[in-house]
Amino acid sequence: MGRAADRLGMAQPPLSQSIARLEKELGVRLFDRANRRLALTRGGVAFLDKARSSVRHADAASALARSAEHGTAGEIRIGFVSAALYEHLPRCLSRLRQMHPDVQPRLLELSTNEQLDALAEGAIDIGFAHPPLGTGDRLDIVEFPGEANVAVLPEDGGTGRVSLAQVAALGLILFPATQGPVLHARIMDSFTQAGIEVRVVQEANRALTMLALVSAGLGAALLPQSVQRIVFQGVRYAEITDATLPTLSLCMIARRRPQLAIVHRVWQIFSKA
Structure with a gap:
């Protein structure tokens, strides 16, 4: 008991008293005391394993709390549009x-x-969204290079490019204007400037919904070229030959500083991914 007290940097009597209080609290004798020797009882051996485990968990919890304070642990809430899934978000994660x-x-x-x-x-910490946003004075923004659009058509056995008129003939599946007013207007203007009348036959908020609707033969869609990573039965992707459509841009956004340590750290990592 004296050697244990030395290792703990304390006097022996308080240590003996602490063990006695613990035994009383547990209602279990932890040590056999005989002939100036101490030996763990069976109850003491069982308690020792759990006690060591508790100390390890407490140490781990303390380390995790310190890491969270410095932004190297904890939860980060990320909002994203469908287009972020094809390339940028997986690379960042x-x-x-x-x-x-x-x-x-x-x-x-x-x-x-x-x-x-x-x-x-304050419901999310970082977002992956489509510019323009109209709120640049309140946000930190990192813009990624814009992507060209490709036509998404019902599978017809073709392999070549298509014209804007061929897309229009199928009817357009497009996101609602309220979801991205500026980009929506630019896409519709591309048809107008080419002298092509186009009708939006179905609105959809998500790229996978658009792919499903195209697969069902309800129309054609325009999506960023990285969508071609998705193999979706019943659709084919094709470049557009005779028109320059607006590029689809993506940006990363967060509230202006001061930011929580974890948000600032993740922002820096994503910005360099």
Whole structure:
């Protein structure tokens, strides 16, 4: 008992008293005391294993709390539009996992306008959205290079490119104007400037919904070229030959600083991914 007290940096009597109180509280004798020797009882051996486990868990919890304070652990809430799934978001998440595996992302698929509201309300920390946003004075913004659009057509056995008129003839499946007013207007203007009349036959908020509607033969869609990573039965992708459609841009957004440590750290990682 004296050697144990020395290792703990305390006097022996308080240690003996602490053990006696613990035995009284547990209603279990932890040590056999005989001939100036101490030996653990069976109850003491069982208690020792759990006690060591509790100490390890307490140490781990303390370390996790310190990591969270410094932004290297904890939950980060990320909003995203469908287009972020094809390239940017997976690359960012992979880099985050490599650098800080204790940071747990919670992902929420939201339109650009929904992300702006969620940021304002503190419901998400970082968003992947479509510019223009009209709120640059309140946000930190990192823009990614724009992507060309491709036509998404019902599978017809073809392999070549298509014209804007061929897309229009099928009817257009497009996101609602309220979801991205500027981009929506630019896409419709591309048909007008080409002298082509086009009718929006179905509105859809999500890319996968658009793919399903195209597969069902309800019309054609225009999506960023990285969507071609998705193999979707009943559709084919084709470049458009005779028109220059507006590029589909993507940006990362967050509320202006001051930011929580974890948000600032993840923002820096994503910005370099």
